[in-house]
Amino acid sequence: MRLIKVSDYNEMSETAARLLYEKAAEKPEAVLGLATGGTPEGTYAALVRKVKAEPIDLSRLQTFNLDEYAGLSPSHPNSYYKYMERKFVQPLQLNKMQFHIPNGEAEDGEKEAARYESLVQESSGVDLQLLGIGENGHIGFNEPGTSFQAKTHVVTLNKETRAANAKYFKQIEDVPEKAITMGIGTIMNSRSIILIVSGKRKAQALKRLMSEEVSEDFPASILHSHPDVTIIADKEAASLLS
Numbered sequence: 140m141r142l143i144k145v146s147d148y149n150e151m152s153e154t155a156a157r158l159l160y161e162k163a164a165e166k167p168e169a170v171l172g173l174a175t176g177g178t179p180e181g182t183y184a185a186l187v188r189k190v191k192a193e194p195i196d197l198s199r200l201q202t203f204n205l206d207e208y209a210g211l212s213p214s215h216p217n218s219y220y221k222y223m224e225r226k227f228v229q230p231l232q233l234n235k236m237q238f239h240i241p242n243g244e245a246e247d248g249e250k251e252a253a254r255y256e257s258l259v260q261e262s263s264g265v266d267l268q269l270l271g272i273g274e275n276g277h278i279g280f281n282e283p284g285t286s287f288q289a290k291t292h293v294v295t296l297n298k299e300t301r302a303a304n305a306k307y308f309k310q311i312e313d314v315p316e317k318a319i320t321m322g323i324g325t326i327m328n329s330r331s332i333i334l335i336v337s338g339k340r341k342a343q344a345l346k347r348l349m350s351e352e353v354s355e356d357f358p359a360s361i362l363h364s365h366p367d368v369t370i371i372a373d374k375e376a377a378s379l380l381s
């Protein structure tokens with residue numbers, strides 16, 4: 140794993156955006172794996188700025204998001220669909236057909252998960268996967284204890300994960316209890332991975348990630364066995380590293 144230490148959230152965002160931009164520029168038919176949450180917001184904004192300043196052809200780009208809340212329709216203001224539409228798909232003027240995300244309102248979540256997994260597999264494979272990390276080490280919505288082999292599946296969210304995401308909802312009770320997420324096996328199939336980490340809140344998780352431990356108790360630790368992972372961490376996130 141390659142660790143790039145940067146000064147702050149802005150520099151992290153600019154650095155990650157540059158890597159996404161370079162991938163899309165060098166391979167116009169690239170498949171990007173995308174994440175949601177607070178961390179990548181700045182990355183998407185920086186990418187949009189860069190594409191506006193130095194236009195590239197994005198008409199053949201394909202994107203696959205990691206996860207979606209179960210029970211939220213795509214039009215729900217807190218759905219990851221809406222998040223991506225606002226921050227990525229519309230500003231980059233992508234066609235909806237280029238953008239993929241699990242359907243949170245599917246009646247049969249497991250069937251939807253299997254459909255989504257097939258879509259990812261039938262694509263030419265994710266070239267570059269952007270990841271954030273939960274305080275408990277989750278990636279996507281793969282909570283501690285998830286099998287490293289898991290494919291896209293339905294998960295029950297931990298209390299702490301729901302609490303961490305409650306800030307985006309009116310109240311914690313409104314945070315869905317379940318989600319559909321790419322599995323760790325799905326994520327590990329991507330050709331390269333960028334993990335962005337920012338803020339004191341993530342310092343403990345980054346410290347644990349940088350230790351030797353590889354265990355299903357700490358999902359992100361599987362990244363040690365991936366051949367091409369770049370971690371971009373700001374000063375605060377890296378504050379517990381020696």
Ligand SMILES: N[C@@H]1[C@@H](O)[C@H](O)[C@@H](COP(=O)(O)O)O[C@@H]1O
Binds near residue numbers: 176179278
């Ligand atoms: N499913 C998302 C993850 O993909 C994200 O990495 C995590 C951290 O979010 P934040 O970046 O807001 O700290 O939140 C959610 O659980």
